[in-house]
Amino acid sequence: MAKEMIAMLLAGGQGSRLYALTEKLAKPAVPFGGKYRIIDFPLSNCVNSGIDTVGILTQYQPLVLNEYIGNGQPWDLDRLYGGVHVLPPYQKASGSDWYKGTANAIYQNISFIERYDPKYVIILSGDQICKQDYSDFLKFHKEKDAEFSVAVMEVPWEEAPRFGLMVADENDKITEFQEKPKNPKSNLASMGIYIFNWDILKQYLEEDEADPNSANDFGNNIIPNLLRDRRRMYAYHFNGYWKDVGTIASLWEANMEVLDPEHSGINLFDEDWKIYSRNSGMTGHKINAGAVVENSMITDGCRIKGTVKHSILFAGVKVEDDAVIEDAVIMGGSVIKHGAVVKHCIVAENVTIGEHAVVGAMPSGEESGVATIGAGITIGAGAVIGPDAMINKNVEGGEDQ
Amino acid sequence: MMNSKTSALGIIFPNSYDALIPELVNVRLMASIPFASRYRLIDFILSSMANCGIDNISIMVNNNYHSLMDHLDSGREWDLVRKNGGLNIFPPYAEKESRRFTGRVAGLASILSFLQDQKEKYVVLSDTNIVVNFDFNAMIQAHIETGADVTVAYNTQEIPESLIKAPGTDLSLYYTFDIEDGRITRLYVNSKKEGIQNCSMNIYLLERELLIDLVNTAFVHGKEYFERDILLPHINKLNVQAYKYDKYIARICDVKSYYDENMKLLDDYNLDSLFSGNPIYTKIRDDNPTRYIQDSKVRNVMVADGCIIEGEVENSVIFRGVKIAKGAKVKNCILMQDTVVEPGAEIEYLITDKNVKISAGKDMRGTDTHPVYISKYQEV
Numbered sequence: 001m002a003k004e005m006i007a008m009l010l011a012g013g014q015g016s017r018l019y020a021l022t023e024k025l026a027k028p029a030v031p032f033g034g035k036y037r038i039i040d041f042p043l044s045n046c047v048n049s050g051i052d053t054v055g056i057l058t059q060y061q062p063l064v065l066n067e068y069i070g071n072g073q074p075w076d077l078d079r080l081y082g083g084v085h086v087l088p089p090y091q092k093a094s095g096s097d098w099y100k101g102t103a104n105a106i107y108q109n110i111s112f113i114e115r116y117d118p119k120y121v122i123i124l125s126g127d128q129i130c131k132q133d134y135s136d137f138l139k140f141h142k143e144k145d146a147e148f149s150v151a152v153m154e155v156p157w158e159e160a161p162r163f164g165l166m167v168a169d170e171n172d173k174i175t176e177f178q179e180k181p182k183n184p185k186s187n188l189a190s191m192g193i194y195i196f197n198w199d200i201l202k203q204y205l206e207e208d209e210a211d212p213n214s215a216n217d218f219g220n221n222i223i224p225n226l227l228r229d230r231r232r233m234y235a236y237h238f239n240g241y242w243k244d245v246g247t248i249a250s251l252w253e254a255n256m257e258v259l260d261p262e263h264s265g266i267n268l269f270d271e272d273w274k275i276y277s278r279n280s281g282m283t284g285h286k287i288n289a290g291a292v293v294e295n296s297m298i299t300d301g302c303r304i305k306g307t308v309k310h311s312i313l314f315a316g317v318k319v320e321d322d323a324v325i326e327d328a329v330i331m332g333g334s335v336i337k338h339g340a341v342v343k344h345c346i347v348a349e350n351v352t353i354g355e356h357a358v359v360g361a362m363p364s365g366e367e368s369g370v371a372t373i374g375a376g377i378t379i380g381a382g383a384v385i386g387p388d389a390m391i392n393k394n395v396e397g398g399e400d401q
Numbered sequence: 402m403m404n405s406k407t408s409a410l411g412i413i414f415p416n417s418y419d420a421l422i423p424e425l426v427n428v429r430l431m432a433s434i435p436f437a438s439r440y441r442l443i444d445f446i447l448s449s450m451a452n453c454g455i456d457n458i459s460i461m462v463n464n465n466y467h468s469l470m471d472h473l474d475s476g477r478e479w480d481l482v483r484k485n486g487g488l489n490i491f492p493p494y495a496e497k498e499s500r501r502f503t504g505r506v507a508g509l510a511s512i513l514s515f516l517q518d519q520k521e522k523y524v525v526l527s528d529t530n531i532v533v534n535f536d537f538n539a540m541i542q543a544h545i546e547t548g549a550d551v552t553v554a555y556n557t558q559e560i561p562e563s564l565i566k567a568p569g570t571d572l573s574l575y576y577t578f579d580i581e582d583g584r585i586t587r588l589y590v591n592s593k594k595e596g597i598q599n600c601s602m603n604i605y606l607l608e609r610e611l612l613i614d615l616v617n618t619a620f621v622h623g624k625e626y627f628e629r630d631i632l633l634p635h636i637n638k639l640n641v642q643a644y645k646y647d648k649y650i651a652r653i654c655d656v657k658s659y660y661d662e663n664m665k666l667l668d669d670y671n672l673d674s675l676f677s678g679n680p681i682y683t684k685i686r687d688d689n690p691t692r693y694i695q696d697s698k699v700r701n702v703m704v705a706d707g708c709i710i711e712g713e714v715e716n717s718v719i720f721r722g723v724k725i726a727k728g729a730k731v732k733n734c735i736l737m738q739d740t741v742v743e744p745g746a747e748i749e750y751l752i753t754d755k756n757v758k759i760s761a762g763k764d765m766r767g768t769d770t771h772p773v774y775i776s777k778y779q780e781v
Contacts, residue, residue, distance in 0.1 A: 033689075034689070269709070276687050277687070281680050281681075281683075283439065283703070284437070284704050284706075284718075285703070285704055285705075287700065287702050288669070291699070293693050294696075295695045295697075297689075297690040298691055299690035
């Protein structure tokens with residue numbers, strides 16, 4: 001029984017620019033938006049778009065991610081035929097290899113894809129926050145009779161040199177690809193989301209693998225080879241919310257944008273496009289009599305006695321009395337003790353911020369950094385953590401960093 | 402150490418005490434009454450059983466059970482999707498003369514052949530109007546140690562007024578008892594005694610074979626009630642042991658106690674007492690986190706996910722998906738799932754059922770002794 005389209009989700013990235021947040025965690029497993037992890041977005045998009053078979057390619061620190069995905073039930077991806085499968089590199093009769101690049105990761109799983117005999121394969125990235133209807137993308141791909149399509153976003157021209165750019169004609173046919181060019185000819189940035197006809201993808205993966213000089217990467221190798229052969233390549237315009245949350249600043253910013261769906265365009269309150277996640281199973285959150293909560297998102301298991309302004313609190317966060325939290329992202333199970341001040345920062349899971357400690361600061365003049373505290377860290381009473389700090393070791397009481 | 406995985410099976414009576422709380426069970430049954438911002442009453446006893454390795458659980462539904470079927474689904478949220486055992490829902494078996502169960506005996510008699518086929522040594526029986534995070538393994542241990550034939554869980558409290566005043570005292574409604582050295586020596590049905598009593602929690606533990614025997618005999622003699630018609634006449638022949646439960650307990654026996662027991666959970670001590678043990682599972686709705694918008698004012702509230710709060714809320718329990726608009730004031734209320742309070746509305750001492758809408762500018766108040774209940778889908 002053939003599937004029309006299956007998804008391959010690239011989730012092996014280390015996310016090294018997230019430093020302390022990805023020390024023990026693959027980037028797609030990084031918590032986001034109060035009760036989600038980044039990977040909930042592509043997975044929910046798949047199931048909402050009618051894709052019921054997803055291969056997740058993992059390599060870096062996969063434990064949390066594997067446990068989180070489990071049998072795929074929270075995303076309705078526990079299926080008899082298809083469903084979600086975590087695909088780490090594995091040993092074959094011919095030897096074993098880590099995934100050398102994005103294209104090689106798919107190449108090593110050709111036999112997985114062939115089990116489903118799909119007509120199309122969509123390649124997704126596990127490090128973006130985006131609500132996207134892939135069935136609309138597939139419709140475009142079919143209408144254009146394309147062999148390869150890529151989802152693109154218009155970006156401001158001055159930012160274009162930071163992206164991989166698609167140059168396309170008036171029919172959206174791609175004529176050229178520029179990887180982070182100094183002189184951009186286009187402002188259509190690749191979102192790293194591709195639909196391939198499976199026969200074409202397989203042919204180019206095999207050719208790429210045979211080339212010892214290739215970096216085995218979609219952007220650097222596969223797409224240029226398709227262009228070289230004048231394949232039917234099209235650019236699909238996406239104009240919804242899309243954010244690559246590859247840096248501390250962009251991750252913090254995307255979280256803050258969740259607080260303002262009216263302007264930012266990322267609306268998690270969408271009954272027609274739910275984002276699914278594994279549930280914490282905690283009780284409703286509790287806000288005590290002396291607490292102040294303004295303009296924030298709060299989820300199950302939180303206990304608030306202090307002040308929370310313009311912040312996102314994940315499941316089970318405790319804010320003791322006289323603590324102040326502002327413009328902050330506080331991940332699951334963290335405790336902010338009495339009198340602590342936590343501002344403009346990201347606090348990872350299960351952190352303890354000691355009494356009267358100060359973490360981060362609101363931007364002033366030159367300093368606008370987002371302080372970051374890694375998972376499981378304890379910040380001692382009275383310690384002061386500066387606005388640009390990246391903390392991955394416990395900090396003693398009274399210490400300055 | 403006994404193998405708790407195979408030692409007991411559970412039987413739950415979700416319709417018990419429906420008659421005490423007619424408003425809330427108009428479209429549902431006791432077991433599916435929403436409680437504590439995101440749960441249904443059955444979640445507590447069901448999770449307690451599942452957490453103790455009781456994974457063969459039968460629900461003896463009687464009437465109004467669609468909401469419960471929807472809530473339980475396959476039992477997955479309680480990890481009760483099992484090849485052996487798992488969750489079984491037994492509706493009344495329609496015979497030539499279809500009649501609904503009255504006491505427990507008819508219900509149990511209808512599943513005797515099922516009970517005979519099971520492998521567990523013990524059976525635990527429970528209603529759903531008691532909110533507890535119960536350790537069944539401790540009770541089973543006590544049962545074994547005391548050599549009991551039947552063990553009954555109880556707590557000490559005054560008999561709730563609503564039970565004493567309940568209509569139809571010809572029914573066998575509630576039970577208190579005298580205890581000597583842990584053994585129940587006298588069992589009282591519908592006692593009107595004042596002061597602290599040993600009040601049955603209607604959680605029973607006995608061997609499966611004994612239950613089958615007792616029910617079989619009682620049923621052929623046309624008996625209806627497990628307590629009045631089986632335990633009471635056998636109180637001297639059987640070793641019926643009392644198992645004292647002194648942890649957190651909420652007993653729902655009318656609208657007032659329903660209101661009070663929800664409100665009690667606004668006290669952190671009570672909330673922690675009920676929830677600090679094993680987790681209580683419930684149906685997942687995949688709501689987003691709750692959003693507090695500029696100008697919202699909240700104090701002393703318990704709120705589930707999926708809400709949008711723009712107005713003022715005080716001393717209230719707010720269920721999933723509730724919207725409280727700008728300028729609205731909510732005080733001392735229980736707002737069930739997807740209640741909408743429109744701009745400028747002011748409400749106090751209200752219990753709104755699911756999907757109730759309070760129109761803009763409305764002013765509605767109950768009192769602390771008589772909270773006003775508004776039924777499902779009403780617009781006021």
